[in-house]
Amino acid sequence: MTRHFDVQPGGSLRGRIRVPGDKSISHRSIMLGAIARGTTHVSGFLEGADAISTMNVFRALGVRIEGPDRGRVVVHGVGPGGLRAPNGPLDCGNAGTAMRLLIGLLSGQRFGCTLIGDESLSKRPMRRVADPLARMGARIHTQEGRPPVRIEPVDGALQGIEYPMPMASAQVKSALLLAGLHAQGETVVTEPAPTRDHTERMLEGFGVQLARNGATVRIRGGQTLTATDIDVPADISSAAFFLVGASIAAGSDLILEHVGTNPTRTGVLDILKLMGADIERINPRTVGGEPVADLRVRATDLRGIAVPPELVPLAIDEFPVLFVAAACAKGRTVVTGAEELRVKESDRIAVMADGLRALGTAAQATPDGMIIEGRGDQTGPVFSAGSIASHGDHRIAMAFAIAALRAGGPIRIDDTLNVATSFPGFVELARGAGLSVREIAA
Numbered sequence: 517m518t519r520h521f522d523v524q525p526g527g528s529l530r531g532r533i534r535v536p537g538d539k540s541i542s543h544r545s546i547m548l549g550a551i552a553r554g555t556t557h558v559s560g561f562l563e564g565a566d567a568i569s570t571m572n573v574f575r576a577l578g579v580r581i582e583g584p585d586r587g588r589v590v591v592h593g594v595g596p597g598g599l600r601a602p603n604g605p606l607d608c609g610n611a612g613t614a615m616r617l618l619i620g621l622l623s624g625q626r627f628g629c630t631l632i633g634d635e636s637l638s639k640r641p642m643r644r645v646a647d648p649l650a651r652m653g654a655r656i657h658t659q660e661g662r663p664p665v666r667i668e669p670v671d672g673a674l675q676g677i678e679y680p681m682p683m684a685s686a687q688v689k690s691a692l693l694l695a696g697l698h699a700q701g702e703t704v705v706t707e708p709a710p711t712r713d714h715t716e717r718m719l720e721g722f723g724v725q726l727a728r729n730g731a732t733v734r735i736r737g738g739q740t741l742t743a744t745d746i747d748v749p750a751d752i753s754s755a756a757f758f759l760v761g762a763s764i765a766a767g768s769d770l771i772l773e774h775v776g777t778n779p780t781r782t783g784v785l786d787i788l789k790l791m792g793a794d795i796e797r798i799n800p801r802t803v804g805g806e807p808v809a810d811l812r813v814r815a816t817d818l819r820g821i822a823v824p825p826e827l828v829p830l831a832i833d834e835f836p837v838l839f840v841a842a843a844c845a846k847g848r849t850v851v852t853g854a855e856e857l858r859v860k861e862s863d864r865i866a867v868m869a870d871g872l873r874a875l876g877t878a879a880q881a882t883p884d885g886m887i888i889e890g891r892g893d894q895t896g897p898v899f900s901a902g903s904i905a906s907h908g909d910h911r912i913a914m915a916f917a918i919a920a921l922r923a924g925g926p927i928r929i930d931d932t933l934n935v936a937t938s939f940p941g942f943v944e945l946a947r948g949a950g951l952s953v954r955e956i957a958a
Contacts, residue, residue, distance in 0.1 A: 517957055521913060521929040521943070523920035524952035525897065528767035528815070533949055535755050537562040537587060537748035538776050539938050540686075541806070543613050544718050545746045546570045547621060547694070549591030550579040551599065552722055554743030558589040560774075561748055565937040569609035573618065576602040593743050601627035605664070608633045610861065610937045613687055615663065616645045617715075620691025622667050623654035624674045624698025631665040636861050636908055636934075638663045645691045648679050652695055652703070676701035676737060684829040685856070686711035686780075689733070693719065693726075699737040706732040709829045712780040717805050721746070749776035749808040754939050756784045756834040757914050758949065759813050763793045764844040764898075765921040768815040770949060771798070777807045783830025785811075787838060791818040791845055820847030820890045828853045833860075836915035839868045839886060843877040843899070844922050846892040851885035861934070862909040871916055875899040875923070901925025910935045914942060917953050 542562040547570065549556030561567065563584045571581055571589070578600035583589035599622075606629055608615040615631050619642065622629055632638075643661035650656060653675050655668035676699045681688060689705050693715055696703030708731070716726055716733055722741035727734040755772045762768035777785075777797065785795060794816040800809040818841060828851070831838065835857055842849035857864040869881035876899060878889035891898045899919050906913040906929050913932045920927045932955060935942050943955045 519932045519955055519957050521917050521932050522954045522956055523917050523927045523929070525920050525923040525925055527921055527950045527952055528765045529758060529762040529770045529949045529951065530768060531949055532771045532773060533758065533945055534773040535750045535758070535945065536564065536939060536941065538751040539564065539566060539753065540613065540712060540714050541718070541748045541776070542567040543570050543611070543617065544714055545748065546574055546581070546589070546591060547617060548718055548722050548741055549593055549743065550574040550577070551595070551621070552593035552741035552743045553595040554593055556591040556593060556743040556746065558591065558746045558748065559587055561587050561589045562751065563587065564940050565609055566611035566614065569607065569611045570614040573606045573608065573614065576606055593741070596740055599625060602629055605630045605632045608637060610634050610637055610934055612637055612640050615665065616642065616687040617690050617694060619645050619656065619665055619667065620649060620694040623649050623656060623695050624670060626669050628669045629667050631663060631667070633663050641859050644685065644688050648677070648688070648692060649695055651677050651679070652699055654695065673737070674699035676703040678704040680706045681708060683856070684709040684711050686715070690715040693733065693735050696735040696737055697739060702734055702736050704732060704734045709826060710780055711829050712778065714778065721805050745804070747804045749803060749806055750774045752776050752781050752784065753833045755811065757837050757918050759784065759788060759793070759795065759811065760837045760841045761918040761921055761951065762813040763788060763815060763818060764841060766815050768813070770813050772811045772813070774808050775811050777809045780830060783827040784834040784838065786827050787823055787831055788841065790821050791841060792816060793818060818845035818892055820845045820849040820888070822850045825853040832856055833911065836864055836868055836911045837918055839872065839879070839888060840915050840919045842888040842890055843872055843879070844892050845890035847890050849888045849890060852882070853884055855884040860909070862907040862912060864909065864912065867907050867909065867912050868915070871904045871912070874904060875902045875919065875927070897922055897924030899923040899927070901927060903928045904930065906931045908934050910938050914939065917946065917951065920953070921951065
């Protein structure tokens with residue numbers, strides 16, 4: 517079965533909505549809850565395919581998990597050494613975060629296992645995780661640096677290392693910290709630029725002692741996690757589609773409820789504000805160690821900018837829809853330092869540039885980013901009607917659905933089945949807010 521979006525042009529976004537729970541935090545709630553002592557209760561869990569894949573992996577490793585039921589999950593932790601060898605390969609589906617973090621978490625176990633994924637995940641690089649783990653004593657085999665990933669049991673324990681990361685990646689950092697839990701001595705990771713710190717925050721919530729000093733985090737091996745309760749905030753990566761949509765569509769006035777505003781994730785807010793977006797934080801608060809707020813966004817004229825390099829790692833997942841915002845801005849937008857986009861579910865630089873050009877925008881892909889000549893100074897539509905190949909990438913599909921708000925005719929987006937990996941119910945929520953989108957099964 518295939519699915520595609522048909523999106524009619526125009527409209528505005530209004531009202532109050534709550535997007536699904538944060539995918540990064542949902543993954544980690546299952547992983548840490550599974551290896552903790554006691555029972556962890558999770559609310560706001562993202563019931564998307566990626567997070568469900570993580571849940572099923574831990575069921576295969578012998579962890580009893582109840583749910584999900586309307587965002588509620590109960591994880592009965594097995595404690596240190598409690599995971600058991602699976603009966604077959606562990607299928608991560610499309611979840612790159614799950615696979616990379618699992619490589620770290622499982623690399624110090626006394627049993628072997630194999631991690632597999634779908635066609636898209638099987639093309640994504642895993643050596644960036646496997647190589648530093650090998651320095652800790654892990655025995656990891658890949659297919660020319662890509663899945664499937666075979667993890668052999670270790671003799672004894674892993675050894676802590678000091679690792680200066682060559683590139684900013686929260687997934688690599690998290691994998692090393694999870695491996696460090698099962699290592700002798702101390703594991704020290706230093707990153708070249710800030711990345712999301714959900715792993716560090718959640719480890720501390722489970723009672724693990726970390727030392728954080730600027731760009732460096734230290735973890736001592738042999739610590740035991742204690743179960744806790746986790747309230748997952750709404751995912752700012754999912755909210756980003758509506759933040760951009762309400763910014764570019766005349767007459768929009770939208771409130772996004774209970775959005776996670778962790779400062780290592782708010783690059784999208786900072787970039788949009790530099791472009792002139794009208795975004796207000798309402799009722800900021802802290803829930804389960806994570807900052808959250810309601811976000812009110814109203815339509816305004818955007819301007820092109822040179823995106824500050826330090827903000828790029830803090831908004832890496834949001835760039836597909838930020839490229840749409842740039843096309844609707846007045847003047848040129850330049851993005852550099854975003855080469856990580858080339859190894860996501862698709863080559864997001866190439867695919868977004870192709871799609872923008874197909875809709876009449878001057879977009880030039882570069883090795884590490886894009887140059888977009890915004891058309892926000894013209895009256896009427898910014899985009900032409902057209903057909904977009906999403907290459908099975910959920911964020912590409914949703915970004916071009918949002919582009920229809922400023923289009924002169926319908927936009928068709930092919931291969932949208934994977935939208936469910938991160939944003940189940942996207943079509944229904946978007947229609948309720950004012951986007952004229954339908955998903956067609958064929």
